[in-house]
Amino acid sequence: AQKVTQAQTEISVVEKEDVTLDCVYETRDTTYYLFWYKQPPSGELVFLIRRNSFDEQNEISGRYSWNFQKSTSSFNFTITASQVVDSAVYFCALSEGGKLIFGQGTELSVKP
Amino acid sequence: EPEVTQTPSHQVTQMGQEVILRCVPISNHLYFYWYRQILGQKVEFLVSFYNNEISEKSEIFDDQFSVERPDGSNFTLKIRSTKLEDSAMYFCASSTRDPPRKNIQYFGAGTRLSVL
Numbered sequence: 001a002q003k004v005t006q007a008q009t010e011i012s013v014v015e016k017e018d019v020t021l022d023c024v025y026e027t028r029d030t031t032y033y034l035f036w037y038k039q040p041p042s043g044e045l046v047f048l049i050r051r052n053s054f055d056e057q058n059e060i061s062g063r064y065s066w067n068f069q070k071s072t073s074s075f076n077f078t079i080t081a082s083q084v085v086d087s088a089v090y091f092c093a094l095s096e097g098g099k100l101i102f103g104q105g106t107e108l109s110v111k112p
Numbered sequence: 113e114p115e116v117t118q119t120p121s122h123q124v125t126q127m128g129q130e131v132i133l134r135c136v137p138i139s140n141h142l143y144f145y146w147y148r149q150i151l152g153q154k155v156e157f158l159v160s161f162y163n164n165e166i167s168e169k170s171e172i173f174d175d176q177f178s179v180e181r182p183d184g185s186n187f188t189l190k191i192r193s194t195k196l197e198d199s200a201m202y203f204c205a206s207s208t209r210d211p212p213r214k215n216i217q218y219f220g221a222g223t224r225l226s227v228l
Contacts, residue, residue: 033215035216035217042221043224044219044220044222045155045203045205045222046219047216047217047218050215050216091154091155093155095215097160097167097168098143098145098160098162098167099145099160099168099170100145100147100155100157100217101157102155104153104154105154
């Protein structure tokens with residue numbers, strides 16, 4: 001069965017620190033998509049990134065970067081120079097057919 | 113930026129009552145989903161819907177649940193007889209198969225359902 005594991009339940013950092021959120025997944029599919037979503041305190045789910053299983057290039061978007069390693073089934077997310085506005089719960093997700101399978105989420109707290 | 117809208121934002125109901133949660137997906141999307149998130153837990157898939165029928169449903173989505181696309185814009189989730197354990201945040205999502213946003217599910221802000 002497909003599964004997503006986010007082992008870090010909570011992370012607390014001080015503003016301007018770099019932080020990496022871990023995500024490990026299990027799937028038997030050869031083609032799949034991985035996602036990261038952000039859930040700020042207001043509760044909505046905000047799409048951050050989608051990665052196709054065939055594309056192992058790392059991606060950078062401003063202060064955000066993602067490291068996809070198929071060999072270790074990991075899709076980690078790094079925030080550089082964290083800010084208070086980054087405080088949220090971050091979910092990693094794997095597509096199975098049409099549906100998304102979410103990890104448990106990592107609650108990131110960035111303190112000033 | 114087009115978005116998924118959900119109403120109401122908060123619904124309070126008595127146990128045993130029927131509730132209907134409403135969603136307006138992004139206009140050119142054809143794939144629709146409902147998920148739920150019990151407080152403090154992960155987001156769980158309920159059902160997917162395409163071409164006016166259910167594509168897939170989870171074990172949670174039992175006979176008490178139903179979905180409908182009553183017109184060209186709305187997508188609803190009905191719970192026939194609510195239980196205390198149905199209290200959760202319910203998210204609607206939609207997606208397209210067209211690039212460049214293929215298979216990206218965009219979520220609404222959610223409806224918080226409180227069953228008393």
